[in-house]
Amino acid sequence: CVLVSLRIKFSSSLSSSESLSDGSSKSARSSSIISGESKAKAWIGEAMSAFRKTTKVVDEFEKYLVEAEAKIPVDNDVGQAVLSEEHNKALEWVKILEDIEAKMTVFKAKADEKDPDKKIYGPGMIKRVKALGVRVDELRPRMDHIVEAWDQAMKPVLEAQQKAMEIEKQEAAQRLAEEEEAEKKREEALRIRRLAETARRKAELIRKEEEKKKKEIEEKLRREQERKEYEEQKIRLKIEAERLKKAESMKPADALKLIRSSNGHLQAARVVMTLRSLVSNILNNPDQKMFRRIRKANKHIQSELLQYKGGEEFLISMGFRLRRIKTDHENDAKKVLKDKLITFYKTFAPHELQKVDVPRVVDFFVGPKEAQLWDKLRQKYGKSEEDLPTNYDRDVTGQLFYVMDEPPVNQASRWQKWFKSLEHTRALLGR
Numbered sequence: 001c002v003l004v005s006l007r008i009k010f011s012s013s014l015s016s017s018e019s020l021s022d023g024s025s026k027s028a029r030s031s032s033i034i035s036g037e038s039k040a041k042a043w044i045g046e047a048m049s050a051f052r053k054t055t056k057v058v059d060e061f062e063k064y065l066v067e068a069e070a071k072i073p074v075d076n077d078v079g080q081a082v083l084s085e086e087h088n089k090a091l092e093w094v095k096i097l098e099d100i101e102a103k104m105t106v107f108k109a110k111a112d113e114k115d116p117d118k119k120i121y122g123p124g125m126i127k128r129v130k131a132l133g134v135r136v137d138e139l140r141p142r143m144d145h146i147v148e149a150w151d152q153a154m155k156p157v158l159e160a161q162q163k164a165m166e167i168e169k170q171e172a173a174q175r176l177a178e179e180e181e182a183e184k185k186r187e188e189a190l191r192i193r194r195l196a197e198t199a200r201r202k203a204e205l206i207r208k209e210e211e212k213k214k215k216e217i218e219e220k221l222r223r224e225q226e227r228k229e230y231e232e233q234k235i236r237l238k239i240e241a242e243r244l245k246k247a248e249s250m251k252p253a254d255a256l257k258l259i260r261s262s263n264g265h266l267q268a269a270r271v272v273m274t275l276r277s278l279v280s281n282i283l284n285n286p287d288q289k290m291f292r293r294i295r296k297a298n299k300h301i302q303s304e305l306l307q308y309k310g311g312e313e314f315l316i317s318m319g320f321r322l323r324r325i326k327t328d329h330e331n332d333a334k335k336v337l338k339d340k341l342i343t344f345y346k347t348f349a350p351h352e353l354q355k356v357d358v359p360r361v362v363d364f365f366v367g368p369k370e371a372q373l374w375d376k377l378r379q380k381y382g383k384s385e386e387d388l389p390t391n392y393d394r395d396v397t398g399q400l401f402y403v404m405d406e407p408p409v410n411q412a413s414r415w416q417k418w419f420k421s422l423e424h425t426r427a428l429l430g431r
Helices: 002-029 036-071 080-111 123-248 252-262 265-284 299-306 311-317 333-348 350-355 358-365 370-381 412-429
Strands: 293-295 321-326 398-403
Touching: 036 080, 036 123, 080 123, 123 311, 123 333, 123 350, 252 265, 252 311, 252 412, 265 299, 265 311, 265 412, 299 311, 333 350, 333 358, 333 370, 358 370
Parallel strands: none
Antiparallel strands: 293 398, 321 398
């Protein structure tokens, strides 16, 4: 691309120089119309511009010669691709050199002009033209040496190509004879292949039919399994709801009996100690909400209280209720949709949860497209968002907490009753 660009610039510059030469003769004929002084300035400007361009091209050419002379192959120690590339590049630079020499002919002619009326170069310009001419004269022998070197390097390649062409011609004649002989064999083979293809298609149809039946059976079994798991999930959720509902009417003393009768002595002691700590914190700080909110996912609460039977019942019996509380960093539409989608698959299609790229589905459908997602799920599974478990909070923009509400302080009797109830509970758990 660089070489083509240089050639275009040289050609256009050369054309301008030639037109400049023709313009000098036309100037003499039209001197009565255009002033000689203005025309001379125009000639000088164009000549200087062409000369500067040519000087830059010569600079580039000399750089190329230095690089090319360093790349001249020794004992054909370069590959064929490099040989071909450098040889073609050298031929392009030869064309550029011809353009340079043509321009220098114009410059020298103007520098050697004796007629004062036609002379446009001053002494300084003539000196520069002669200096550039010396440089240009030195380009040709160096360029010829480079071209000759690459011609010599390319000679074995060309000979090898010629020999390869002759061998290929002989092989082509031999192949033609072999192809005529092989044509009959191909026709016979084609007939056999057609018979085999017919048999293969028949076998493929049988295989697909069997595979279809197998998939239908697997799909039926999968749906039955999912239906079974869904029913089991409904039963578990119902039992869980009934258990928590029952705990609401349970007294702390009854919940404590449940803890001690359902767990070992050490486990029950751990639960009681945890509950006593929670109640003490509330009594010591009744106005602090943080002590009346217990995050269900808290690892300590899970390991010391909730994993043991009766632990959750005791919390409910003393006034705690399970609620979902929003937190700023969780108020995110993507998280909401992700939680809904995971709950949906766990409830209605647990076997397919591992096959679904949930984050990718959420990224695609979050926002206005969410309705399309639930429509697609309804078409495939017959279930949608409104079919999620009844204890599933559709506004999952927070975490589950056990929350105890403090009665209004201005209702003194009610507040004192609540506080005495907590004191009784702590006394029940022991100090």
